[in-house]
Amino acid sequence: MTEKYNAVIGVWDGHDAGAALIIDGRVVLALNEERLSGRKLDVGLPVRAIAAMRTAAAGRRVAWAPTTSDPAKALTRIFPSMKENYYHLRRRLVPPGPMHGLTLRAKYRLTQWPTSNPLRAWARRFFASALHAPLPDIFLVDHHEAHAAAAAMWPGWDRDALIVTLDGIGDGESGSVWRWTENGAALQKLISIPGAASLGLFFEHVTNELQMRPLEDEGKVMALATYAANTPTSTNPFLPWFSLTPDAKGLPVLRCSIAPARMAKAVAGVVWSLPREQVCRMAQQTLETLVPQFFAMLAAATGCTAFGYSGGVASNIKVNRLIRATPGVERLEICPAMGDGGLALGAALATWRQVTGQRPQPFSDFRLGTDYGDLGRDAESIARATSAELLRPADIAVAAAERVAAGEIVMWAQGRMELGPRALGARSIIARADSVAARDDLNLRLKRRVWFQPFCPSILLSEAPALLADYRGARDTNLHMTMGFRTTPLGRTGLAGAIGWDGSCRPQMVAENEADPWFRLLTNVKKLTGTGAIINTSLNMHGKPMSDTAAGVVEAWLESGVQHLALGSALLTKTGAATAHRP
Numbered sequence: 001m002t003e004k005y006n007a008v009i010g011v012w013d014g015h016d017a018g019a020a021l022i023i024d025g026r027v028v029l030a031l032n033e034e035r036l037s038g039r040k041l042d043v044g045l046p047v048r049a050i051a052a053m054r055t056a057a058a059g060r061r062v063a064w065a066p067t068t069s070d071p072a073k074a075l076t077r078i079f080p081s082m083k084e085n086y087y088h089l090r091r092r093l094v095p096p097g098p099m100h101g102l103t104l105r106a107k108y109r110l111t112q113w114p115t116s117n118p119l120r121a122w123a124r125r126f127f128a129s130a131l132h133a134p135l136p137d138i139f140l141v142d143h144h145e146a147h148a149a150a151a152a153m154w155p156g157w158d159r160d161a162l163i164v165t166l167d168g169i170g171d172g173e174s175g176s177v178w179r180w181t182e183n184g185a186a187l188q189k190l191i192s193i194p195g196a197a198s199l200g201l202f203f204e205h206v207t208n209e210l211q212m213r214p215l216e217d218e219g220k221v222m223a224l225a226t227y228a229a230n231t232p233t234s235t236n237p238f239l240p241w242f243s244l245t246p247d248a249k250g251l252p253v254l255r256c257s258i259a260p261a262r263m264a265k266a267v268a269g270v271v272w273s274l275p276r277e278q279v280c281r282m283a284q285q286t287l288e289t290l291v292p293q294f295f296a297m298l299a300a301a302t303g304c305t306a307f308g309y310s311g312g313v314a315s316n317i318k319v320n321r322l323i324r325a326t327p328g329v330e331r332l333e334i335c336p337a338m339g340d341g342g343l344a345l346g347a348a349l350a351t352w353r354q355v356t357g358q359r360p361q362p363f364s365d366f367r368l369g370t371d372y373g374d375l376g377r378d379a380e381s382i383a384r385a386t387s388a389e390l391l392r393p394a395d396i397a398v399a400a401a402e403r404v405a406a407g408e409i410v411m412w413a414q415g416r417m418e419l420g421p422r423a424l425g426a427r428s429i430i431a432r433a434d435s436v437a438a439r440d441d442l443n444l445r446l447k448r449r450v451w452f453q454p455f456c457p458s459i460l461l462s463e464a465p466a467l468l469a470d471y472r473g474a475r476d477t478n479l480h481m482t483m484g485f486r487t488t489p490l491g492r493t494g495l496a497g498a499i500g501w502d503g504s505c506r507p508q509m510v511a512e513n514e515a516d517p518w519f520r521l522l523t524n525v526k527k528l529t530g531t532g533a534i535i536n537t538s539l540n541m542h543g544k545p546m547s548d549t550a551a552g553v554v555e556a557w558l559e560s561g562v563q564h565l566a567l568g569s570a571l572l573t574k575t576g577a578a579t580a581h582r583p
Contacts, residue, residue, distance in 0.1 A: 007060040010348030016341035019049035030368040034545040065351035068143040069123035108260040114172025141347040143170025150346030151308035156362035157182040167311035174198030185359030206283040228281035250301030299328025310335040321484035336480035337420035369417030376568030389573040401524035413553040422481040423538040425518030433533035439497035448542040457498035458508040460532035467491035494531040
């Protein structure tokens with residue numbers, strides 16, 4: 001242990017690359033590269049995010065915390081073009097070449113290989129060179145330790161907990177279980193799940209074989225599953241591939257009989273013979289059967305009732321709803337940046353604990369982007385350049401609420417941007433939650449999402465008992481849109497534009513905080529409509545990421561068909577000529 005560092009910068013250079021900064025035990029900044037580069041789910045060394053971290057950490061002694069060192073990552077660091085080529089293929093930006101099938105099989109074989117001490121040593125040297133940092137200041141964090149730290153160290157725990165990670169694959173593992181000791185701020189590894197039993201890779205293969213984009217469209221598989229018949233588990237061809245059995249201590253052991261390199265062919269055989277929505281339902285049913293059972297076995301074997309959860313599989317909100325209701329699970333905290341985009345944060349948290357011996361400060365607000373002050377401070381020049389009408393209302397939340405209540409769609413950009421895949425009130429597009437017309441307008445004209453993928457609501461926490469059928473009080477408080485809920489009859493009416501056809505939704509619950517314009521917005525919507533709820537979707541155009549900067553927000557607004565933009569203290573409204581200009 002050493003006391004010489006007062007800052008840590010976490011770095012992730014793979015899928016959804018990013019960086020995070022801790023100063024004096026507090027997370028002060030976390031950014032994904034895509035929101036600075038404009039390239040969705042960017043890969044490679046996050047040079048823009050790292051530059052922002054360096055600026056914010058100026059004058060401090062920095063410990064660097066990169067993550068993941070398996071052979072596949074080493075190869076793509078030596079040959080960055082491999083990473084770029086796969087990025088373009090995965091996002092369907094280029095057609096596959098004649099060797100695509102062979103290359104993909106080789107990829108899935110290579111990713112199974114675990115890391116080792118020589119690989120870790122090489123990765124440290126690589127990052128020392130890439131970051132222009134002294135080798136002793138590089139503290140490498142394994143992939144699933146970073147996921148675990150991200151799940152364990154952001155909330156404050158009232159008891160010890162088990163931390164579960166379920167992912168695609170990283171450092172040869174597809175998941176892990178850790179015991180978190182709150183008093184000592186320590187993570188002790190209990191279970192390592194091999195890559196050969198990856199539920200994340202299984203779902204990725206299903207996504208790919210259905211001609212959707214892997215590592216991006218898994219949520220569409222979950223959504224489409226709602227439209228299929230709920231067939232018995234005994235007829236599900238995927239379930240027999242997996243087994244979940246207890247070891248000598250009763251801890252769950254997950255295995256898969258289909259090797260990852262052969263799984264694409266096996267999934268393709270199922271896809272060939274069934275409607276795609278039925279394939280989605282069976283894939284979703286596989287996760288809904290195995291993952292809650294995994295948590296139940298952990299609770300029974302350890303007596304632990306509190307759980308943290310992270311990794312790509314943790315983005316499946318319908319599975320999360322079932323985990324929340326699993327006997328023995330009294331508290332479930334899901335990292336809002338649960339996927340690989342949260343690895344830099346997790347690596348920074350783990351390394352702060354390592355180099356200082358202290359627990360990082362807990363936090364609940366994941367609006368961790370750059371603090372630009374008032375995003376609307378230059379609104380006069382924006383209005384002149386775009387021929388837009390400008391207002392500076394006494395309270396931007398009241399002005400936006402009035403327009404939402406009147407049935408209009410508003411782009412909302414306030415304060416620091418969110419970390420993670422969910423819009424949480426910093427970069428959002430908002431509309432009336434009870435309006436099916438607004439939902440369809442958003443879907444067809446603006447977001448161009450698939451018809452079966454619902455939007456999500458943000459609701460006042462005080463409205464949860466009336467709107468959500470399976471809300472059980474404080475234990476179900478969900479501030480970050482990480483869990484699914486069923487709706488009450490009142491909820492199905494009040495949230496008609498923000499629920500699936502089965503009456504389920506993924507709500508963000510907003511706690512009382514008069515200083516937060518997001519809370520005031522919902523409070524004023526309730527005054528005007530009777531329900532403190534809105535449709536909330538991310539402020540971006542189809543295929544593009546959200547933007548950290550005011551300039552990026554304005555660009556998205558001008559490209560869109562949305563009339564109003566609540567940009568910091570300013571309300572900008574397009575006139576007839578506004579869309580013809582760019583800032």
